[in-house]
Amino acid sequence: MRRKLANLCLAAATALSPAAAAAESLVFGTGNVVIHPINERIMTPWAKQINATSDGAVEIAVRHGQMLVNGGNYVDRVQDDVVQIAFGxxxxxxxxxxxxxxSTVPFIEGxxxxxxxxxxxxYEAGAFDAELANFKPLFFVPFPxxxxxxxxxxxxxxxxLEGKKIMVGSPTASQIVSAFGGTPLSIILPEQYQALQRSTADGNFMTYTAFPAFNLQEVTTDHLRVPLGGATGMVFMDRARFEAxxxxAKAVLESNSGCDKTRxxxxxxDDWEAESLAFVAEQDGHTINEIDPxxxxxxRAELGEEIFAxxxxxxxxxxxxLAQWRQAMEDARREIGEIGEIE
Structure with a gap:
C-alpha cells in the first residue's frame, strides 16, 4: 500500500512538473499547396526547426492548402483564432x-x-506601427x-506592352502597364495560367519564383528582365494571442523570428528566383531579354516621379x-555587398 501511494504521488508530481506540461499547440496555415516551393523551402523547415528545438514548450501543426487560409482571408483567420499563425x-x-x-514600388533596385x-x-523603427500594431510578425517574406x-x-x-492585356498585382504595376499603352488586369496568381491559356490575358508582371509552381512556362514565351516592383509577405500571429x-513558448518563437530570420x-x-529563372531559360521556345539600360x-526619369507621387x-x-524606404534599401544593399561605398 505504501509503495502504491508513493507511486501515485510521484505520478502526480511528474504530471505537474514543467517538463511534463503539455506543449502549446499552434496551427500554422500557409495558404499554399503542400508541394509549393515556398512551403518546401521556407514554411515547413521553419516549423520543423521550432518543433525540434522547443523542448516541449510549443508545437506547430502546419496546415497547407486553402481550406483554412487563403490570400483573401488570412488576416481574419488569425484574428478569429481559426489558425494561430498564418502566411499572407x-x-x-x-x-x-x-x-x-x-516594397511594391518599382524602379528601386535590389x-x-x-x-x-x-x-x-x-518595421523595427516603427514605420508600419499604425497598420501592424495588432499583429505579431514572426518574420517577413520578401519577393524580388x-x-x-x-x-x-x-x-x-x-x-x-502596347495593346496587350497584362495581369498585375499592385496599383503601381497597373500604372506602368497603362503608361505603355497596355490594359492592366487584376487576376490572382492561381488563375493566371488559365487566363494566358485562353488569351484572356497576353502576359503578366511576375517574379520567376512563380513559374515552376504554377507552370507559367507553359503559357509564356518571352520575358523582359526589368525591376517592376517587389512584394512582401509575413508569417504572423495576432498580437494579443502571442502575448497570452x-x-x-514566446521565447522559442522569438528566437526563430525577427530580422535575422527575415534576412x-x-x-x-534569391536562390529560388535564380533557380527558377534558369529553369525558364532551359525551356524550348523561350526568349529572355534584359531591358536596355x-x-x-x-x-525611371519619365515615369518614376509620377509613380512615386x-x-x-x-x-x-x-x-x-518612400524616402525612408529608398535609404533603407541603399543601406541594405551596401551592407550585403550589392553596391560599394559611395565615395
Missing amino acids: MLVFDPGRFPRSLV SAEASSLAFCRL QSSAHLNGGPLTSMSD LPEE EVGAEV AEFEAM SFAERAPEGEAL
Whole structure:
C-alpha cells in the first residue's frame, strides 16, 4: 500500500512538473499547396526547426492548402483564432496595409535579401506601427522585383506592352502597364495560367519564383528582365494571442523570428528566383531579354516621379516613407555587398 501511494504521488508530481506540461499547440496555415516551393523551402523547415528545438514548450501543426487560409482571408483567420499563425501577402489586402506596400514600388533596385533587411528594419523603427500594431510578425517574406512576360512575344522593350492585356498585382504595376499603352488586369496568381491559356490575358508582371509552381512556362514565351516592383509577405500571429502564450513558448518563437530570420528567408528567396529563372531559360521556345539600360533610365526619369507621387498619395505620410524606404534599401544593399561605398 505504501509503495502504491508513493507511486501515485510521484505520478502526480511528474504530471505537474514543467517538463511534463503539455506543449502549446499552434496551427500554422500557409495558404499554399503542400508541394509549393515556398512551403518546401521556407514554411515547413521553419516549423520543423521550432518543433525540434522547443523542448516541449510549443508545437506547430502546419496546415497547407486553402481550406483554412487563403490570400483573401488570412488576416481574419488569425484574428478569429481559426489558425494561430498564418502566411499572407500584404499586397492582397492593400486597404489594410497601405504603408507596407512601399516594397511594391518599382524602379528601386535590389535583391530579396536587401529588401528583407530594409523592410524589417523599417518595421523595427516603427514605420508600419499604425497598420501592424495588432499583429505579431514572426518574420517577413520578401519577393524580388517582378519582370514582364508575354505569351507569343516579342518582348525586347516595354513598348511591346502596347495593346496587350497584362495581369498585375499592385496599383503601381497597373500604372506602368497603362503608361505603355497596355490594359492592366487584376487576376490572382492561381488563375493566371488559365487566363494566358485562353488569351484572356497576353502576359503578366511576375517574379520567376512563380513559374515552376504554377507552370507559367507553359503559357509564356518571352520575358523582359526589368525591376517592376517587389512584394512582401509575413508569417504572423495576432498580437494579443502571442502575448497570452506561456513565456517559454514566446521565447522559442522569438528566437526563430525577427530580422535575422527575415534576412535568411530573403537570401533563400534569391536562390529560388535564380533557380527558377534558369529553369525558364532551359525551356524550348523561350526568349529572355534584359531591358536596355538607357531605356530603363529614361523610364525611371519619365515615369518614376509620377509613380512615386501616386504611392505617396495612397499611403499615409507616404512621401516621407518612400524616402525612408529608398535609404533603407541603399543601406541594405551596401551592407550585403550589392553596391560599394559611395565615395
